[in-house]
Amino acid sequence: MKQLISDFLHLIYPNVCLVCHGNLLAKEQFVCFSCLSRLSYTSYHLQKENPIEKRFWGKFPVEHATSLFFFQKETPSQLLLHHLKYKGDKEIGEVLGRMLGETIKAAPDFEVDLIIPVPLHPKKLQKRGYNQSEWIAKGIASALQKPMDTEHLIRVIENPTQTKKGVYERWENASGIFALTHPHSLEGKHLLLVDDVITTGATIEACANTLLEAADVKISVASLATA
Numbered sequence: 001m002k003q004l005i006s007d008f009l010h011l012i013y014p015n016v017c018l019v020c021h022g023n024l025l026a027k028e029q030f031v032c033f034s035c036l037s038r039l040s041y042t043s044y045h046l047q048k049e050n051p052i053e054k055r056f057w058g059k060f061p062v063e064h065a066t067s068l069f070f071f072q073k074e075t076p077s078q079l080l081l082h083h084l085k086y087k088g089d090k091e092i093g094e095v096l097g098r099m100l101g102e103t104i105k106a107a108p109d110f111e112v113d114l115i116i117p118v119p120l121h122p123k124k125l126q127k128r129g130y131n132q133s134e135w136i137a138k139g140i141a142s143a144l145q146k147p148m149d150t151e152h153l154i155r156v157i158e159n160p161t162q163t164k165k166g167v168y169e170r171w172e173n174a175s176g177i178f179a180l181t182h183p184h185s186l187e188g189k190h191l192l193l194v195d196d197v198i199t200t201g202a203t204i205e206a207c208a209n210t211l212l213e214a215a216d217v218k219i220s221v222a223s224l225a226t227a
């Protein structure tokens with residue numbers, strides 16, 4: 001009920017913070033600075049061999065990997081991701097994506113050519129109306145002044161809707177879920193793969209292994225949150 005009232009209030013008063021419902025200042029969008037400061041930031045962009053990078057060791061060659069903040073239940077991180085993914089507040093992805101992009105800009109040697117969001121299957125995209133990872137990628141692209149690409153990496157097989165986690169992971173690791181449309185146009189580029197949350201990293205791994213079908217590509221990874 002509390003959530004219902006909150007969502008309703010947000011419809012009428014879009015200028016209040018999604019998290020605390022306080023009035024937003026002119027420079028604030030969707031979430032106030034005070035709530036943003038309560039997120040638990042990882043600082044992984046400054047840490048070589050951080051836990052996100054290590055998650056991909058032995059799976060595919062990863063240049064850099066980072067997440068902006070830790071996902072924690074009952075904190076603003078959970079609420080923000082929920083709004084981004086299920087409540088239609090796609091713009092929050094761009095706001096937080098820009099913050100993530102600024103951290104990447106501040107990281108030593110973290111230079112990429114092209115930003116690629118984890119794609120949704122067309123059916124899922126139609127159902128949700130937007131790809132949340134694409135909105136995050138959009139924010140990163142604007143901070144880094146680099147192009148975003150949503151054409152070349154596509155999802156060809158839909159998620160199974162109800163499966164146990166372990167089954168899902170094995171399934172996600174199987175090849176053939178993602179595909180490249182024109183591998184030649186990615187050749188020689190350093191690609192930044194973008195997702196909303198990294199947990200096991202299985203989705204990123206499946207995407208990366210597909211992108212590696214293009215010649216001489218390097219792969220880095222960024223997500224808003226990590227569990």
Ligand SMILES: [Zn+2]
Pocket residue numbers: 017018019020021022031032033034035036
């Ligand atoms: Zn707030």
